[in-house]
Amino acid sequence: MGLVVQKYGGSSVADAEGIKRVAKRIVEAKKNGHQVVAVVSAMGDTTDELIDLAGEVSPVASGREFDMLLTAGERISMALLAMAIKALGHEAQSFTGSQAGVITDSVHNKARIIDVTPGRIKSSVDEGNIAIVAGFQGVSQDKKDITTLGRGGSDTTAVALAAALGAEVCEIYTDVDGVFTADPRVVKKARKIDWISAEDMLELASSGSKVLLHRCVEYARRYDIPIHVRSSFSGLTGTWVSNRPRGDQAMEQAIISGVAHDTSEAKVTIVGVPDKPGEAATIFRVIADAEINIDMVVQNVSAASTGLTDISFTLPKTDGRKAIAALEKHRDAIGFDSLRYDDQIAKISLVGAGMKTNPGVTATFFEALSNAGVNIELISTSEIRISVVTREDDVNGAVRAVHTAFGLDSDSDEAVVYGGTGR
Amino acid sequence: MGLVVQKYGGSSVADAEGIKRVAKRIVEAKKNGHQVVAVVSAMGDTTDELIDLAGEVSPVASGREFDMLLTAGERISMALLAMAIKALGHEAQSFTGSQAGVITDSVHNKARIIDVTPGRIKSSVDEGNIAIVAGFQGVSQDKKDITTLGRGGSDTTAVALAAALGAEVCEIYTDVDGVFTADPRVVKKARKIDWISAEDMLELASSGSKVLLHRCVEYARRYDIPIHVRSSFSGLTGTWVSNRPRGDQAMEQAIISGVAHDTSEAKVTIVGVPDKPGEAATIFRVIADAEINIDMVVQNVSAASTGLTDISFTLPKTDGRKAIAALEKHRDAIGFDSLRYDDQIAKISLVGAGMKTNPGVTATFFEALSNAGVNIELISTSEIRISVVTREDDVNGAVRAVHTAFGLDSDSDEAVVYGGTGR
Structure with a gap:
């Protein structure tokens, strides 16, 4: 059993109950013999609340300070998740994007990852810990300033860490069962797709499918990382996205x-x-x-x-x-x-x-x-x-x-x- | 005119209005020709809310992850404060304790400062920026983990930075006009003290005076940093605490x-x-x-x-x-x-x-x-x-x-x- 990177979005960790449910799921993977790195977004509405606060003090909410502000969101969710895992009797450590070695360019609010040096994450999981990593954030290579990755940033963090750590899979947990043949809210008879090629997934993402963003699929395709999109509520098998068909x-x-x-x-x-x-x-x-x-x-x-x-x-x-x-x-x-x-x-x-x-x-x-x-x-x-x-x-x-x-x-x-x- | 370190507590930055008022005060000091470094606590009840959240996910809220959680509080207030200053047309940059060079031991939740290496702060103010620094937090020397300084931590951050930067004064802004001859809530005729020696202030602090904590006064006494305790609301002269009488x-x-x-x-x-x-x-x-x-x-x-x-x-x-x-x-x-x-x-x-x-x-x-x-x-x-x-x-x-x-x-x-x- 190798290393697994899991990613949990804001709706999965919206409150204390959600965080405890996610903690149980992570511990399950650990008990199954995996090394686990979990990437987490900010809790539910935290980011929107922070944006509102910024609007109250400044007409222009952008740039370096806006990134400093927003990254508080994942800091809260990741620390709480690590505590919830410890409360289940397992060792966990949380890491900011900077601590996890997510190196980006200096374009604040929509930085691009230019390198991942996950030495601390590797040491932490090798010591037997579950590593919790803040999604959506990194540190700029030249100025060492905190950056955010923009839309889809947490998924991209997860895939990038999976690539850098040589993970066997990057599991993206979300509030739906996987990728469907059409939006199930529109087409009641839509079916969950069990496997889809990275190329097709890229086209679906560019064409309006919201489950995975283009950016993260592109990263996974380039580094040949299989993605498993699945529900954090049901625990069912979801949709595999990879360059090669499975089984x-x-x-x-x-x-x-x-x-x-x-x-x-x-x-x-x-x-x-x-x-x-x-x-x-x-x-x-x-x-x-x-x-x-x-x-x-x-x-x-x-x-x-x-x-x-x-x-x-x-x-x-x-x-x-x-x-x-x-x-x-x-x-x-x-x-x-x-x-x-x-x-x-x-x-x-x-x-x-x-x-x-x-x-x-x-x-x-x-x-x-x-x-x-x-x-x-x-x-x-x-x-x-x-x-x-x-x-x-x-x-x-x-x-x-x-x-x-x-x-x-x-x-x-x-x-x-x-x-x-x-x- | 030299460098001034100012510290604003949680009640001074409790909401957007408070943050904007503090931003104006900081800009005033800058306009008067000072280089300004402002240390800020978490907004009003933020820390208590985070502690409550921790209690919901884990029976034991302490250690490394608890520090990671709590430090989100200053991250929010300092970024907002920097934005509010920029909205007034002045340049500002916020820095975490780690970025500000506040190096501590590894005792989580009540770490002690063992070194301050404020190179980034110095560069930032030399470039003409106002530097905003997160109080109460640092980074451990050996493990590079985020730590918090415990009670009175933000005051201590301010005094430690003032010492390391050779500031001419450390101004502690609070919600009272200064140090009084007795608690004004008990003694209506209590008088504001204009100057008090660091030794006397240490005894008052150990004896129940809440305005300044023993720890920060001790630090100031050792490094011979004058402290000026004053109201962030009134703008009046407050109480000077120093080794030598003033004027x-x-x-x-x-x-x-x-x-x-x-x-x-x-x-x-x-x-x-x-x-x-x-x-x-x-x-x-x-x-x-x-x-x-x-x-x-x-x-x-x-x-x-x-x-x-x-x-x-x-x-x-x-x-x-x-x-x-x-x-x-x-x-x-x-x-x-x-x-x-x-x-x-x-x-x-x-x-x-x-x-x-x-x-x-x-x-x-x-x-x-x-x-x-x-x-x-x-x-x-x-x-x-x-x-x-x-x-x-x-x-x-x-x-x-x-x-x-x-x-x-x-x-x-x-x-x-x-x-x-x-x-």
């Missing part, structure tokens, strides 16, 4: 992994752009300089009569105002007719590794949407994903229609193209 | 500094102890082995007929049960008749540097108590202090009577022996 699952032909949707984006259309080299470059330099991450980009063929074309792209709704302002400011340099902004859209994505070898997949996808009366506004494809943009109102119907069309529904006898073994 | 105060003959009282102690009397060499040693070894700090010790002369004597001592009420149990356990080795325990006592102390050269002081003290109808149960004296134990019920009347008898009342024309300059 008998290797025998199955995985084609379609799942259907993801995302209603957090808006669509910007730039109307009447001169169709000449360098136009797109100018536009997206303007957007990049405003530090906005865009998602889909679509350009239609230009009308021969006018020599003008339209370019559409999607971006987080929260960046909409900023993007429009930036484009208006450079209107003359770009030379467009008008801007259209639409935040009533949804993106629906079908993800599966076998997609490109199955030409019928795209056709089936569009037929399903058509039969459900859903109009398609934009289309974008990759090797293992097809995404469309529709009206936001249509999203639930569209996701259900596609889920059914690809035989992903849990009680359907036609689920032959699905790679999982069902619930 | 024209040097010309005055300080005799009596003040009257302190303490109702937190209990009295143990060991009745019928054989009056032979080694008895007291045996008794106080038993008490010391139980890790109990005792205060006054009194032994009466033995009755010649029996060869037996009685030994009384005072100790914190919270240690009473433990002391009795320890003594009972060693009853045979010590060989006493019986134990008496009394926790309805008070200690009243008169402190003043000129005392031993004024034989009338002791007489005046006892006469004042006698006139007030207060019975004396134990007496103990030092070079600059007389203490008596009385009934707890008598304490307020006794303190007032002594305060008046020594001309300390603020509207009295007889205050000739008092060293301060009045309010």
